[in-house]
Amino acid sequence: xxxxxxxxxxxxxxxxxxxxxxxxxxxxxxxxxxxxxxxxxxxxxxxxxxxxxxxxxxxxxxxxxxxxxxxxxxxxxxxxxxxxxxxxxxxxxxxxxxxxxxxxxxxxxxxxxxxxxxxxxxxxxxxxxxxxxxxxxxxxxxxxxxxxxxxxxxxxxxxxxxxxxxxxxxxxxxxxxxxxxxxxxxxxxxxxxxxxxxxxxxxxxxxxxxxxxxxxxxxxxxxxxxxxxxxxxxxxxxxxxxxxxxxxxxxxxxxxxxxxxxxxxxxxxxxxxxxxxxxxxxxxxxxxxxxxxx
Amino acid sequence: xxxxxxxxxxxxxxxxxxxxxxxxxxxxxxxxxxxxxxxxxxxxxxxxxxxxxxxxxxxxxxxxxxxxxxxxxxxxxxxxxxxxxxxxxxxxxxxxxxxxxxxxxxxxxxxxxxxxxxxxxxxxxxxxxxxxxxxxxxxxxxxxxxxxxxxxxxxxxxxxxxxxxxxxxxxxxxxxxxxxxxxxxxxxxxxxxxxxxxxxxxxxxxxxxxxxxxxxxxxxxxxxxxxxxxxxxxxxxxxxxxxxxxxxxxxxxxxxxxxxxxxxxxxxxxxxxxxxxxxxxxxxxxxxxxxxxxxx
Numbered sequence: 011x012x013x014x015x016x017x018x019x020x021x022x023x024x025x026x027x028x029x030x031x032x033x034x035x036x037x038x039x040x041x042x043x044x045x046x047x048x049x050x051x052x053x054x055x056x057x058x059x060x061x062x063x064x065x066x067x068x069x070x071x072x073x074x075x076x077x078x079x080x081x082x083x084x085x086x087x088x089x090x091x092x093x094x095x096x097x098x099x100x101x102x103x104x105x106x107x108x109x110x111x112x113x114x115x116x117x118x119x120x121x122x123x124x125x126x127x128x129x130x131x132x133x134x135x136x137x138x139x140x141x142x143x144x145x146x147x148x149x150x151x152x153x154x155x156x157x158x159x160x161x162x163x164x165x166x167x168x169x170x171x172x173x174x175x176x177x178x179x180x181x182x183x184x185x186x187x188x189x190x191x192x193x194x195x196x197x198x199x200x201x202x203x204x205x206x207x208x209x210x211x212x213x214x215x216x217x218x219x220x221x222x223x224x225x226x227x228x229x230x231x232x233x234x235x236x237x238x239x240x241x242x243x244x245x246x247x248x249x250x251x252x253x254x255x256x257x258x259x260x261x262x263x264x265x266x267x268x269x270x271x272x273x274x275x276x277x278x279x280x281x282x283x284x285x286x287x288x289x290x291x292x293x294x295x296x297x298x299x300x301x302x303x304x
Numbered sequence: 305x306x307x308x309x310x311x312x313x314x315x316x317x318x319x320x321x322x323x324x325x326x327x328x329x330x331x332x333x334x335x336x337x338x339x340x341x342x343x344x345x346x347x348x349x350x351x352x353x354x355x356x357x358x359x360x361x362x363x364x365x366x367x368x369x370x371x372x373x374x375x376x377x378x379x380x381x382x383x384x385x386x387x388x389x390x391x392x393x394x395x396x397x398x399x400x401x402x403x404x405x406x407x408x409x410x411x412x413x414x415x416x417x418x419x420x421x422x423x424x425x426x427x428x429x430x431x432x433x434x435x436x437x438x439x440x441x442x443x444x445x446x447x448x449x450x451x452x453x454x455x456x457x458x459x460x461x462x463x464x465x466x467x468x469x470x471x472x473x474x475x476x477x478x479x480x481x482x483x484x485x486x487x488x489x490x491x492x493x494x495x496x497x498x499x500x501x502x503x504x505x506x507x508x509x510x511x512x513x514x515x516x517x518x519x520x521x522x523x524x525x526x527x528x529x530x531x532x533x534x535x536x537x538x539x540x541x542x543x544x545x546x547x548x549x550x551x552x553x554x555x556x557x558x559x560x561x562x563x564x565x566x567x568x569x570x571x572x573x574x575x576x577x578x579x580x581x582x583x584x585x586x587x588x589x590x591x592x593x594x595x596x597x598x599x600x
Contacts, residue, residue, distance in 0.1 A: 041359070041386075042339030066342060068357055068382060091342040092359055092384050092415060123382065123413060147413060147436055169436050169458040196489055198458045198520060229489055231520035231547075232458075258522045258549040283574050283593075285547045300593040302547070302574045 041091040041121070050088075053078040053095060062087040065122075070096030074104045078127070081111035084136075090122035090144075098126030102150055102175045102203075107132050111139070111158075119144060126150070128174055133158045137188075141166060150174035151202075152182045159189040159222070170199040172212065172234075179205030179239070182213045183230070189222035201234035209237035213245050214259070221250020221277075231260035233267075241267040243287065246294075249277035254294065261286035268292050269301065343386070350375040350392060359384040362419075367393035374404040375424070381412045381434075387419035387442075395423030399448055399473045399501075408456070410434050417441055425449040425472055430456045432486060439464060448472035448479075451495075455485035457520075461493060468497040470510065470533075477503040477535075480511045481528070487520040497530035498537075508533035511541050512555070518545040529556035536562040539583065542590075546572035550590065557582035564588050565597070 047061025172181035214230035243259035269284035290301030344358025470479030539555035565580035568590035586597030
């Protein structure tokens, strides 16, 4: 400090002191119910009041249609506190959904374990949703569908999707459309039940008209095809100016498989690592990607 | 500081005063106020077996001197162990212990979180016949053989601190920071200090992260250093993990003969954007892209 201008030193002290007052420290608590507006203790349930709705125990249902938790208003947070919303009892023929929001805005779904539904978490229309830190396991057709502009899907674990006997031939880990960011998720295991032609195609992450979105930092693997079906790591339809970057995409060498697919080169793929696909990158503008052909 | 304050212009001094007042008056964000609201129950003594789904919490430090078996056995699916930063301690058993800290045997969807696990031969173990586990934000310190072993498909080991692993007197010749199998991601962990007790012939290998049959996985964003021993040291060692992706890791060795930063076994595995320093061989057998190997 001897050689530091007093004014500069004072400014540094001021900044340090001010930062100490305003920067959030990391939260490190087990889950608390302090901010819960109310609790979801049974399913099926419908949320019609804004606020944070919490689980405090594992929940399950054997419904084979409809929805376990319907969000019927805006500005709702579902915080499952790591508890389960289970639908496995509906069987592989289920058409039921786990958590659904139709034409709503600003819905957060957090810390949920959603299992055994045709669609695990589903939002259609509306916008501004955040789905984070969820575990989606053994959902039979889609683990997540977010078709809502300005939404974010991040840090979810999407495991073992597929197996529906009511919607065969295709299975999807994450389906995002209309301007959705898909960030830092793990998609491991997608395998559809073969259709009447004995074909099954698996999509790790599928985006549609998602030009105002990024698919970044995800890990995609465990894709299984049958018959003439294919496997796609990240498949972008009407991709516009979408950005696909920093993803790890691993296939198993299925003939015709594609690691990252764009509609055309207005979409950008950068710094992805892609291994085990017949075609590493198709149609995108590729910059700095590593495609392992071995 | 006093000298500085005497020479500070009055305007600046006023700002400093304001900052100090703000620092005293404004509430700080909540930190470390552990909530137990979602706890299904509490683990108050060990050894313990969890046979009911839900979130099982610690509310105090726990210790045991068992030399075999496990401090906490998870015997149901969908179980979360949240230690709330408390300790599950096994140091009292000594370096000859073959006990495990937390063991998940043939179960699915376990979460082990915020645990401070010390002094076991095996800190956290998840066996091959389950899956979907999440091991995060734990501190593993002074475990004597393996700090973390996860052999369960679709699992994730992330944001753990793995310190000073090794020293077993019953399991000699090798020590492992993290051992991951069958599709387990290893992301954003720190492994610092791995050193095995040598065999009678003087051999001791140290592995920061060992990936075994781990094709469908990434080893990414980890920091590995402090590997020591009378045998080879490996930052990240991949065995039969053909399409493994190893990226964005920082690996620091100490220049040991025969040491390897990233070892893949074959070039179906990819190493990218790693920074590797202080190993005799930076990258071995992987398809290598854009890595930095510092040979100085």
